[in-house]
Amino acid sequence: xxxxxxxxxxxxxxxxxxxxxxxxxxxxxxxxxxxxxxxxxxxxxxxxxxxxxxxxxxxxxxxxxxxxxxxxxxxxxxxxxxxxxxxxxxxxxxxxxxxxxxxxxxxxxxxxxxxxxxxxxxxxxxxxxxxxxxxxxxxxx
Amino acid sequence: xxxxxxxxxxxxxxxxxxxxxxxxxxxxxxxxxxxxxxxxxxxxxxxxxxxxxxxxxxxxxxxxxxxxxxxxxxxxxxxxxxxxxxxxxxxxxxxxxxxxxxxxxxxxxxxxxxxxxxxxxxxxxxxxxxxxxxxxxxxxx
DNA sequence: TTTTTTATAGAAAACGATTATCGAGTAGTT
DNA sequence: AACTACTCGATAATCGTTTTCTATAAAAAA
Numbered sequence: 001x002x003x004x005x006x007x008x009x010x011x012x013x014x015x016x017x018x019x020x021x022x023x024x025x026x027x028x029x030x031x032x033x034x035x036x037x038x039x040x041x042x043x044x045x046x047x048x049x050x051x052x053x054x055x056x057x058x059x060x061x062x063x064x065x066x067x068x069x070x071x072x073x074x075x076x077x078x079x080x081x082x083x084x085x086x087x088x089x090x091x092x093x094x095x096x097x098x099x100x101x102x103x104x105x106x107x108x109x110x111x112x113x114x115x116x117x118x119x120x121x122x123x124x125x126x127x128x129x130x131x132x133x134x135x136x137x138x139x140x141x
Numbered sequence: 142x143x144x145x146x147x148x149x150x151x152x153x154x155x156x157x158x159x160x161x162x163x164x165x166x167x168x169x170x171x172x173x174x175x176x177x178x179x180x181x182x183x184x185x186x187x188x189x190x191x192x193x194x195x196x197x198x199x200x201x202x203x204x205x206x207x208x209x210x211x212x213x214x215x216x217x218x219x220x221x222x223x224x225x226x227x228x229x230x231x232x233x234x235x236x237x238x239x240x241x242x243x244x245x246x247x248x249x250x251x252x253x254x255x256x257x258x259x260x261x262x263x264x265x266x267x268x269x270x271x272x273x274x275x276x277x278x279x280x281x282x
Numbered sequence: 283t284t285t286t287t288t289a290t291a292g293a294a295a296a297c298g299a300t301t302a303t304c305g306a307g308t309a310g311t312t
Numbered sequence: 313a314a315c316t317a318c319t320c321g322a323t324a325a326t327c328g329t330t331t332t333c334t335a336t337a338a339a340a341a342a
Contacts, residue, residue: 154318155318155319156317156318156319158318158319158320160319160320161319190320190321191320191321192320192321192322193321194320194321194322194323195319195320195321198319198320217328217329
């Protein structure tokens with residue numbers, strides 16, 4: 001991982017800095033699909049001088065070199081995901097958490113759309129919203 | 142249509158105003174999935190005193206009474222659609238236009254996800270991005 | 283290792299979409 | 313017509329994100 005991001009950055013003419021490694025490591029070791037502010041807060045303890053602008057600029061670079069994808073789950077801020085495989089996400093409308101939708105093969109559906117439209121399809125994003133198990137339990141009490 | 146929005150507004154305690162009718166009529170007679178500013182610009186000629194804030198406030202109400210849905214196609218602004226059936230959208234990454242994906246039945250796919258997750262699914266949005274026919278032609282020249 | 287070059291980090295300001303505030307005016311009711 | 317509550321439009325505020333600028337750190341050159 002470390003090697004991967006290091007060489008990828010260098011190859012594209014970007015410098016390898018502690019901040020970039022820290023941001024990518026934090027993102028690739030969580031499943032919470034954090035937004036910029038969540039990443040910033042998480043890194044505060046270890047990197048007290050980290051700037052929110054640095055998070056944004058780093059995400060821009062990581063997106064450019066293909067290490068993260070940007071999620072837009074219908075909120076007012078963007079979330080980031082270091083898992084680059086194309087998978088649907090589901091957001092809880094009560095607690096706001098965003099999770100992966102597991103064990104779903106989207107290829108057949110994507111192919112159907114690709115063939116049914118005259119667009120040259122380059123990618124897609126699927127977002128579901130609903131109520132997560134924890135909030136369902138909370139509601140039934 | 143006119144009757145529909147009029148009674149729906151009244152039933153929910155909202156007043157029927159020329160601005161609200163104009164905004165809804167404009168939205169329901171286009172396929173361009175405009176954002177607030179596009180709606181505002183479109184109505185400038187007929188309603189020169191229309192405020193952008195009024196567009197936003199009206200969209201909030203129309204969403205609440207179930208006459209429009211909000212689209213989030215990965216841009217920095219929201220788009221609006223007066224067609225309430227759940228259908229995928231595709232955005233051209235070159236010219237930025239957003240179109241409906243026609244003739245696609247998403248029910249089977251939605252059901253598969255609903256059963257595969259522990260969430261109580263309430264809705265979903267599918268966005269594709271690619272290059273539209275016009276831009277493909279433009280590129281090949 | 284030292285020097286030189288160039289990109290970067292961080293602070294602060296700028297930006298843009300959206301929302302809130304408020305006073306004057308209008309819709310719907312009596 | 314009169315009354316009440318809601319709404320419009322102008323403006324300011326908000327908030328996520330981007331830009332600007334300068335000291336500094338990373339990489340290259342010497």
